[in-house]
Amino acid sequence: MKRYLSAMGGLIIVLLLFPTLLTAQMENQPYVTVTTMHFDFSDEGNNYGTWKAAEQEYREKVINKNDLIRGTAVYTHLYTEDSREVVFVQVYDSWEDIEKAQERNGELAQESWPDEAERNAFFDKLNSHYSEWHSDQIYRMMPGAKYLAQPAEKDMVLYVRINYMAYPEDGSQEEFMEGYNWFIENMVNKNEIAKAYYPHIHAWGTDRREMVDAWLYDSMADVEKAGDRMEELWNEGLPEEAQRKAMGEKMGKYFLGHHKDMLYTYIHDLSKATMTQGTN
Structure with a gap:
């Protein structure tokens, strides 16, 4: 049984299907x-x-x-x-x-x-x-990933959210990245509860619409705290209700509105964490 994926000479498939909205940002x-x-x-x-x-x-x-x-x-x-x-x-x-x-x-x-x-x-x-x-x-890792500060010494909890992207006719790479970069700066980099954040987008596989958020936490208790912390950061970053509404409308059009949620145990002693904070 073949344990791991082969590239299978499929680069042309990736070039054809990879969302043009983000291509320039993925170098x-x-x-x-x-x-x-x-x-x-x-x-x-x-x-x-x-x-x-x-x-x-x-x-x-x-x-x-x-x-x-x-x-x-x-x-x-x-x-x-x-x-x-x-x-x-x-x-x-x-x-x-x-x-x-x-x-x-x-x-x-x-x-x-x-x-x-x-x-x-x-x-x-x-x-x-x-x-x-x-x-x-x-998948292709997106800019703004937050890696572990150092290799984990215990098992952790990974929360995975699979979002499904839309490609609106009135959308643009500039507009999407403006909102995305705001999210990274205000919701990821300031979030001390999340020990790591891995955003990645479809490159080859079953559904080209997939954009995945993967958050690594110390414990299930921190997963439960994360929702409240995200709301706090949202309100701190956009203190006016009109600002929050405008941001929600601007970025909402790039997603279909439904998603999947999953929780996994990160097996720390079976992992090779060469990518820690400060690497890219």
């Missing part, structure tokens, strides 16, 4: 691959502990040694539509590095398990913790 922004898999502990002896041990070994011997992978994160279900979900996120400098990284993973695997029988046995055991079905998406 030098990293690519983000998201692979969603599903636990299957039906094999005798398989459980969360054996899964984590196998993944830890794979990361120590392969993923963490792969310099083409700028960062990785592993998330498990907390409040999603499927309790079996486990999500693997990887960050790359370029589209080409996605493909190169898979080749490098193969090289590192052969170096770590030079005996083919041992190598196959390890990956058979690792993959036995998952069902065969999985999904892949590629």
